[in-house]
Amino acid sequence: MSTQESNTQNLTLVQAVRDGLKSEMERDDDVIVLGEDVGKNGGVFRATEGLYDAFGGDRVIDTPLAESGIIGTSIGMAAYGLRPVPEMQFSGFMYPAFDQLVSHAARLRTRSRGRFTCPMVVRAPYGGGIRAPEHHSESKEAIYTHEAGLKVVVPSTPYDTKGLLAAAIRDPDPVVFLEPKLIYRAFREDVPEEPYTVELGEAAVRREGEDLSVFTWGAMTRPTLEAAESAAEDGIDAEVIDLRTLSPMDTDAIVESFKKTGRAVVVHEAPKTGGLAGEITATIQTEALYYQEAPIARVTGFDVPYPLYALEDYYMPEDTRIEDAIRETYGA
Amino acid sequence: MSTHRDPRDRVQVLDEDGGVREGATVPDIDEDSLTEMYREMRLARHFDRRAVSLQRQGRMGTYPPLSGQEAAQVGSAMALADEDWIFPSYREHAAAHVRGVGLDSTLRYWMGDERGNDPDDANVFPVAVPIATQILHATGAAWAADLTGDDAAFLCYFGDGATSEGDFHEGLNFAGVFDVPAVFFCNNNQWAISVPRERQSASATLAQKAHAYGFEGVLVDGMDPLAVYQVTSDAVSKAKDPGPAGDDAPGRATRPTLIEAIQYRFGAHTTADDPSVYRDDDEVERWKRKDPIPRLEAYLRERGILDDESVDAIGESVESEVASAIDAAERTERPAPAEMFDHVHAERTERLDEQAAHLERLRERYGDEELLE
Ligand SMILES: Cc1ncc(C[n+]2csc(CCOP(=O)(O)OP(=O)(O)O)c2C)c(N)n1
Ligand SMILES: [Mg+2]
Numbered sequence: 001m002s003t004q005e006s007n008t009q010n011l012t013l014v015q016a017v018r019d020g021l022k023s024e025m026e027r028d029d030d031v032i033v034l035g036e037d038v039g040k041n042g043g044v045f046r047a048t049e050g051l052y053d054a055f056g057g058d059r060v061i062d063t064p065l066a067e068s069g070i071i072g073t074s075i076g077m078a079a080y081g082l083r084p085v086p087e088m089q090f091s092g093f094m095y096p097a098f099d100q101l102v103s104h105a106a107r108l109r110t111r112s113r114g115r116f117t118c119p120m121v122v123r124a125p126y127g128g129g130i131r132a133p134e135h136h137s138e139s140k141e142a143i144y145t146h147e148a149g150l151k152v153v154v155p156s157t158p159y160d161t162k163g164l165l166a167a168a169i170r171d172p173d174p175v176v177f178l179e180p181k182l183i184y185r186a187f188r189e190d191v192p193e194e195p196y197t198v199e200l201g202e203a204a205v206r207r208e209g210e211d212l213s214v215f216t217w218g219a220m221t222r223p224t225l226e227a228a229e230s231a232a233e234d235g236i237d238a239e240v241i242d243l244r245t246l247s248p249m250d251t252d253a254i255v256e257s258f259k260k261t262g263r264a265v266v267v268h269e270a271p272k273t274g275g276l277a278g279e280i281t282a283t284i285q286t287e288a289l290y291y292q293e294a295p296i297a298r299v300t301g302f303d304v305p306y307p308l309y310a311l312e313d314y315y316m317p318e319d320t321r322i323e324d325a326i327r328e329t330y331g332a
Numbered sequence: 333m334s335t336h337r338d339p340r341d342r343v344q345v346l347d348e349d350g351g352v353r354e355g356a357t358v359p360d361i362d363e364d365s366l367t368e369m370y371r372e373m374r375l376a377r378h379f380d381r382r383a384v385s386l387q388r389q390g391r392m393g394t395y396p397p398l399s400g401q402e403a404a405q406v407g408s409a410m411a412l413a414d415e416d417w418i419f420p421s422y423r424e425h426a427a428a429h430v431r432g433v434g435l436d437s438t439l440r441y442w443m444g445d446e447r448g449n450d451p452d453d454a455n456v457f458p459v460a461v462p463i464a465t466q467i468l469h470a471t472g473a474a475w476a477a478d479l480t481g482d483d484a485a486f487l488c489y490f491g492d493g494a495t496s497e498g499d500f501h502e503g504l505n506f507a508g509v510f511d512v513p514a515v516f517f518c519n520n521n522q523w524a525i526s527v528p529r530e531r532q533s534a535s536a537t538l539a540q541k542a543h544a545y546g547f548e549g550v551l552v553d554g555m556d557p558l559a560v561y562q563v564t565s566d567a568v569s570k571a572k573d574p575g576p577a578g579d580d581a582p583g584r585a586t587r588p589t590l591i592e593a594i595q596y597r598f599g600a601h602t603t604a605d606d607p608s609v610y611r612d613d614d615e616v617e618r619w620k621r622k623d624p625i626p627r628l629e630a631y632l633r634e635r636g637i638l639d640d641e642s643v644d645a646i647g648e649s650v651e652s653e654v655a656s657a658i659d660a661a662e663r664t665e666r667p668a669p670a671e672m673f674d675h676v677h678a679e680r681t682e683r684l685d686e687q688a689a690h691l692e693r694l695r696e697r698y699g700d701e702e703l704l705e
Contacts (some may be wrong), residue, residue, distance in 0.1 A: 005364050041526030064496035064532045065463055093462055096498060131393045131444065133422070195420045222655045273683065302687045305671045309393055309444030313704040314669040314691060320698050320705075 006194040014184035016158035016191050017047045017123070020165035021097075025194040028083060030239045031169060035063040035070055035087030044089055045125055062268040069241055071097035071122065077102050078120040083169060092135035093127035093179060100151060105174040105265065106149030106216055107313040119167045125181035126154075127219050127269055129316050131309040138306050139218075139270040144176045145247045145279075151175040151245040156221040158189040160244060163198030173202060180219035189223040203250035205257070209239035212330055215280055220317060224267050227323035236255060236330045238265075254280060255287045262293035263332075265325045267317055272300040294332035337563075339539035339549035342594065345558040348621055350630025355577065359562040363637050367646075368631055369410055369445055369557055373402040374627050375650040376426035376677035379435055380599075382654050383425075383442070384494055387603040389573065391662065395442050396423045400598035403558070403624030404519050405489075406430055407560030411568055412487060417455040418472035419488040423519070428487065431456050436664075446675075449558075464494040467503035473661070474512035474571075474588075485571040487515040493524025496532050499681070508545035508585040513571035515540075515564065516590045517555065521597040522619075526610035542590035546583045554593025555622040558631075596622070669695070 006174040011019060021328045033048055033055075039062035040210050042049030052060040063070050069087060073085040088094045094101075103124070128137035144152045153168055153175055155161040159178070163182045165313045168175040206221060207228050216224045221242045239257050243250060258264055264284060266277035277298040284296060335440050337343065345356045347400045361369070364545075386392040398405065401423070404456055409418060409430035418424070418431055425438045430677050432454035440448030443458065449458045460466035470488030495499055495518060507514045518538055528684045535541060542549030548570075567589035574586035596619035600607050607616075632638040638646075673680055673688040680688070694703060 036524075037526045039526075042609070044525065044604070062531060063526050065495040065527065066498065068498055069496070097463075133394050133442075133461060134459070166688035241439070302672065302691070303681075303683055304672050304676050307448050308664050310440070310446075311669060311672050312444070315672065318703070318705070321694060324694065324697070332558050 006057070006192045008190040008192050009189045010156045011191045011233045012157045012185045012188055013155065013161050013179070014045055014047050016161035017051055017165060017179060018051070019191060020052060020162035021048065022052045022054065023162070024166055025051070025170045026061065027195055031083045031187050032059045032061065032077070033085050033087065033298060034063050034074065036065055036089045037065060038087050039064060045088065045181060047123070047140065047179070048126075049089065067093060067095075067097040068100055071105065073102040074120050074122075074130040075100060075108065075118055078118045078174075079116045084120045086122055088119065088122060088124040090136050091124040091140060092138050094122075094124055099114050101144075101150065101174075101176075102147050105309070106147050108298055109124065109173065110149060117172055118174045119172050121138075121165070121175045121177050123177045123179060125184070126178040127180045127182055128306060128312055129182040131228050131312070138314065139268065139301065140225060141178055141268075142245055142270055142276050144275055147176070150247065151181060152178065153244065154180060154218040154245065154246060156172065156180065156183070156242050160198050160204070161193050161264045162198050164200065164244065165193055166262065167200050170197065175200070178218070183221040183222065185224070185243060189291060198244075201245045201248040203253035204242045204244055205239065205253075206242050207217065207238065207240040209237040211261055212238045212263040212326060213239045213241060213254075214265045214267060214322070214326065215241050215243060215254060217246065218269075220267045220269060222276045223317070223319040224322050226319040227326055230323050231326045236263055236326060238326055249279075251283050251287070254283060259291045262291045263329050265297045265299060265321055265322070265329050269300045269301050269316060271303045275300050294329050297329045299325045335546050337550050339488060339537050339542065339592070341602045342551045342553055343563050344484065344553040344556050345555045345562065347363045347628050348627065350634065352631070353497060355398070357556055357562070359565065361558075361561065363561040366632060366637055367642075369561070370625075370628050370638065371646050371650065372406040372410070372426060372430055373557065373628065374646055375429065375653060376402045376406065377625060378650045379425065379654050382658060383439070384553075384599070385602060386439075389512070389684065390505070392439065392443050394602050394604050396602045397597070398423050399556070400619065401519060401521055402426055402553035402598045403557035403628070404517075404560055404593040404595050405589075407597040408555035408564040408591075411561050411564035412485065413568070415455070415482075415484040416568065417470075417484060419466045419473070419486065419487045419604065420458040420459055421466065421490050421494070422428040422459050423491075424462050424489045427616055428454070430454050435654060436660040439657060439661035440664060443661060445664070446671070447667060451490065464490055464497035464499040464503075466490065467494070467500050468506070470514055470516075470653050471503045471507045471512055474514040475510050476703055478510070478512050478574060483572055485515060486518055487514050489517050489519060490650065492518060492520040492529050492532055493523065494518070495538050495616055500643070502519040504542065504545040507588040508547050511574075511585045511587050514569055514588045516588065518590065518592045519595060519597050520592050522595060523601070523611070525605060531636055536553065537592060539590055539592035542588075545585070547585040547588045547590070549590045549592065551592050551594065553622075554595035555624040557628050560593060566589060621689055640645070
């Protein structure tokens with residue numbers, strides 16, 4: 001981290017996105033923002049508000065409605081030397097760009113033995129819980145994490161958002177930056193006005209504990225902390241680790257915490273099957289099996305297409321469900 | 333088979349005051365159908381107003397309004413026969429209603445209930461939210477009908493923004509190559525959220541893109557229900573009965589048509605959008621002069637088909653129809669949580685059974701209130 005004493009602003013997570021973009025655009029003329037409605041409209045969540053006026057239409061670009069077009073041209077721009085930060089309006093609409101992401105962005109460095117690279121950051125609001133229409137609520141972080149060559153970041157606080165976004169933009173390789181829109185405006189935090197980075201690939205311990213480790217990220221971090229506090233009232237001391245970066249994943253932090261506690265719960269919104277909880281569990285099994293004292297629990301979405309909002313509260317893990325798993329795992 | 337039109341000529345029947353334009357041919361529609369056309373447009377307008385207010389009151393989720401776009405939807409849907417199909421985007425509540433989808437179903441869908449996407453027996457495909465994806469489905473269904481010898485046309489709605497997606501180009505290309513009975517109906521409402529039409533494409537018209545795929549493109553005043561009805565009828569007849577088969581030479585697809593219906597969305601993109609950020613009121617006011625409802629009303633009054641009394645009666649009947657649809661939608665019991673697991677596959681897998689049982693255990697242990705807080 002590269003912060004010094006400086007002035008701060010009290011920002012929401014989405015304001016921290018905007019502030020992060022702005023300070024990186026001021027630092028580096030090669031950084032440009034493009035996507036659907038990111039210009040005049042300032043983005044449908046206002047994540048790019050004010051940038052069009054500040055930097056003009058050549059650096060904050062409203063594109064035609066075409067995700068493959070946005071990501072494919074960003075790859076060309078990045079290879080040519082710019083640092084594009086394309087926005088996908090919702091992660092549910094990223095799939096037309098999937099071919100460009102996995103067949104090209106993720107592999108350009110490998111395929112050209114380093115001659116061509118793809119320093120771009122694909123930003124997308126993701127996740128559920130906001131009573132949105134169909135296809136606006138999915139959590140598909142696992143499919144990008146599965147793709148070698150892509151880095152995947154999910155911030156959970158305004159401070160981290162600005163710092164991780166800056167680190168992602170300065171990173172020499174493509175980064176998928178998934179923004180948990182459920183907490184875009186949920187709370188504020190002091191964020192330095194100065195540019196700073198939060199290193200990619202480092203988890204954060206959000207609550208220290210001795211009895212059990214809970215691994216999570218993004219919007220699930222807050223209900224997980226609530227569940228941990230509530231379990232603490234009964235003397236269960238849970239450690240809560242926010243992974244922040246899913247690829248590369250901070251497996252050292254995971255294993256270190258597990259060696260201390262011997263028990264784990266993994267929490268994510270995404271469906272259980274093929275979700276990252278499986279990967280985390282396997283990592284623990286491989287590296288710390290002999291420390292294990294109980295089965296590892298997964299608190300996740302169900303293996304169903306994300307339901308329309310009448311049922312979404314049953315789908316989404318929340319503090320009661322998480323606390324239930326903490327108690328079961330503690331007692332097992 | 334209809335005469336081919338030049339995609340630069342905008343077909344119009346009614347002028348802004350509802351008079352018949354010089355030289356225009358009025359389509360052959362009986363009086364009852366004309367009254368129905370008017371009523372459907374009034375119904376759509378009133379439904380739209382109520383739906384926006386339901387959202388504002390927290391009784392419904394995000395909703396995409398259609399005011400200003402009634403003529404394009406009603407005029408085109410009424411030009412279809414029973415056996416024909418529509419493949420909507422997310423804004424075609426009026427077209428869906430003409431095709432037999434109850435307003436209560438539409439409300440249920442936007443109230444977050446999947447069952448609203450199950451439009452009874454209507455020949456209406458489910459709403460497509462991911463832009464332009466439905467264009468390929470319509471092409472595929474039309475192709476299948478052709479392969480199986482069915483005599484039906486497939487009308488697909490999408491917006492101006494959708495013409496930028498790859499799926500639009502792939503759909504129209506397949507339609508041309510396999511010469512399928514499809515009508516591609518572009519609701520060009522000038523905006524894709526905040527992005528203006530001219531930013532989507534450097535083409536002078538969207539209709540002319542049809543030429544690249546070897547078939548006819550038609551430009552129509554989408555706020556003139558009679559013109560919309562006419563061009564859609566022509567396209568549907570051509571889809572079903574293309575006349576003598578052309579040869580296989582490029583540029584000879586005889587059945588598909590791309591219709592670009594020029595229109596304007598009076599309201600926000602959705603209830604989550606604030607159009608004052610990207611467009612001025614002057615523009616909206618200019619387009620309101622083309623409002624399709626007073627235009628058709630003036631025409632029908634002039635012809636003696638409507639008078640004050642019948643207009644009032646229609647007003648009252650649409651209000652009560654919308655009120656009962658809202659009532660029906662709100663009185664529907666919310667879906668049971670178990671529903672989530674029921675339609676994932678034809679049969680629930682063991683894993684889904686386990687997960688459903690787990691959810692039930694949690695509900696028993698904690699109660700819904702605590703689980704959903
Ligand atoms: C593939 C995809 N990308 C982005 C979106 C988000 N989005 C919803 S509507 C819309 C604009 C659509 O404009 P247009 O095609 O003109 O249709 P209109 O809404 O004006 O009827 C956008 C960008 C989406 N639904 N699907
Ligand atoms: Mg549009």
